[in-house]
Amino acid sequence: MQLLYSWFRRHPMVADAAWALLLFLPCALEVLEAWQDDYQFLQVAPVTFVLCGVLVVRRRFPDAAVAVAIAVGLVQVGFRTGLFLADIALLIIAYTGAAFGKVWTSRISLLFGLAAGPLAWFSFYHPGFEGTQHGNPARGTSGRVWLEVAMAVVFSTPFLLCWVLGRLTRIRRAYYMQLEDRAARLERERDAQSKIAVAAERARIARELHDVVAHNVSVMIVQADGASFVMDSSPEQARQALATIAGTGRQALEEMRRLLGLLRSADSVGEYVPQPSVEQLPDLLEQVRSAGLPVAFKVEGEPRELPRGVELTAYRIVQEALTNARKHGGPETTASVRLRFDDRGMDLVIEDDGRGASTALAVQGGADGFGHGLIGMRERVGMVGGTLDAGPRPGGGFRISASLPLKPSRRSAAAPAEAAVTESGPVPDRGPGLAPHAS
Incomplete structure (x- = not known):
């Protein structure tokens, strides 16, 4: 049923032709009855065929349909032909002008609809009318004004009701079009927001990949160079360097799997390891120290619960800063990491004493030359x-x-x-991972 209704909406002339045919069948009997009287036939037949034909194209050409219907009505009034069964189409045309026509067409439909009642009463049913086809129910009545006005209003009421119904249809259609336009606009906005979210997620994953790869690969390179240098003179140190390379590689692989898992589906995110946090900073610093960069670590104030985004941000900043210091600081470089907690937030300071001019390259294009580096930090x-x-x-x-x-x-x-500065000892509620100390 819904498919049939949709098909008729896409082909309005088919539905209008069906309604016109439904009206034409009884009108055809009226035409056949007037066949014996040539004068009557010449009045009924043209009106019937014209009005039924106008019904077929009323929604395709609403303005022209209203104009033709008004012309037919004026001709009937002018020649005093009387009312025919086909004049029911005038009510439908009044509805059409209000529902589908332009603004001026709707107003003209209302004007002539209000005038149709008085014109029909005084032309066809007033005691002065001498027509022969229709009876004269008002003949013999007194010519009181209130009766004349009441009958004119009664004759205009059907046209007014049809016009109001058409106006309501027009308003409802405009409302539905507005809803459809709003739905389409919201869908476009949703698609745009989805694209923005995808781009932001890709940028985030790119930063994560940069941090993981730049840090872990640089550690592996340093350890590999050290192992090759002491392979013959100190096999034990070479084995330790190779073990560090293996552990760092496994950690990098786990991080890569987690990040690549984000690209597969949201349902499988929980299968991967959690993102690093501030509690893993001591492990990160030990890894950096094993790669040959001495790092001092100090916690000031009372560590407390951090938002998840701040946890990851602090960890990645320390990781990126130490990676830059190891790669650009030169030999015998030392670094320090200091965390300070207060009521307003957490301050994080990472310093090194390497070659400042070389390290400044990280600001211009990122530590790897691809524009991530400190830009990703910011x-x-x-x-x-x-x-x-x-x-x-x-x-x-x-x-x-x-x-x-x-x-x-x-x-x-x-x-x-x-909240004073502490150099050693455990801190409550944070566990051993963030015990303030200096190394």
């Missing part, structure tokens, strides 16, 4: 609402300072002494 910090300051140190080396927002402490009323 994007990460900006995503969590923090700030980043990076540049060469006056005395040589490079300094990266990041300020990250932090959730309020659950123990904001703790004694000030607990």
Whole structure:
């Protein structure tokens, strides 16, 4: 049934032709009855054929249909032919002008619809009408004005009702078109937002891949060079370097599998290892130290619960900064990492004493020359609402300072002494991973 209704909506002339045929069948009997009287036949036949023909094209040419219908009605009034069964089409045309015609067509339909009642009453049914086909129900009545007005209103009421129905149809159709347009616009916006989300996710994965590959591969290269150098003189150190290479490679492989899993389907995300956080910083620093870069680590204040995005951002900043220091700082470079917690947030400072001019290349195009590097750092910090300051140190080396927002402490009323700088010892509620110490 829905398919049939949709087909008729796409082919309105077929439906209109069916309605015209339904009206023409009884009108044809009226035409046959007038066959014996040539004068009557010449009045009925043209009106019947013209009005039924107009019904066929009323929705395709609504303005022309209204004009033809008005002309036929005026001809009937002018020649005082009387009313025929085919004049029912005038009501349908009044509806058509209000529903499908232009604005001026709708107004003209209303005007002539209101005038049709008085014209029909005074032309065909008023006591002064001498027609022979129709009876004269008002003949013999007094010519009181109120009766004349009431009969004119009664004759105009069908036209007015048809026009109002057409107007409501026009408003409903406009409302549906507006809803369809809004739905299409929302669908386009949804597609655009989906594309933006996909692009952002790809950029995020690109940053993750850069951090994982740049850090782990650089560690493996350093260890491989060291192993080849001491292979003959110190086999034990060579074996340790190879073990570090194997462990770093496995870690890089796990990270790569996790990131590639994000590209497969959202249903399988839970199968991969969780993203690194601040609690894994000591493991990262031990890995960097084993690669030949001495790193001092200090935690100031009271560590507390971090938002997940801040956890990952802090870890990646430290990882990227130490990778840049190891690759560009030169021999005998040392670095330091300092975390400071307060009520406003967490400050993260990474410094090294290597060749500042060489390290500054990381700012221009990223550590790998592909535009990720510190640009990715700034994007990460900006995503969590923090700030980043990076540049060469006056005395040589490079300094990266990041300020990250932090959730309020659950123990904001703790004694000030607990927020003092600590050099060693465990910190409550954070476990051994972030025990403040200096190395």
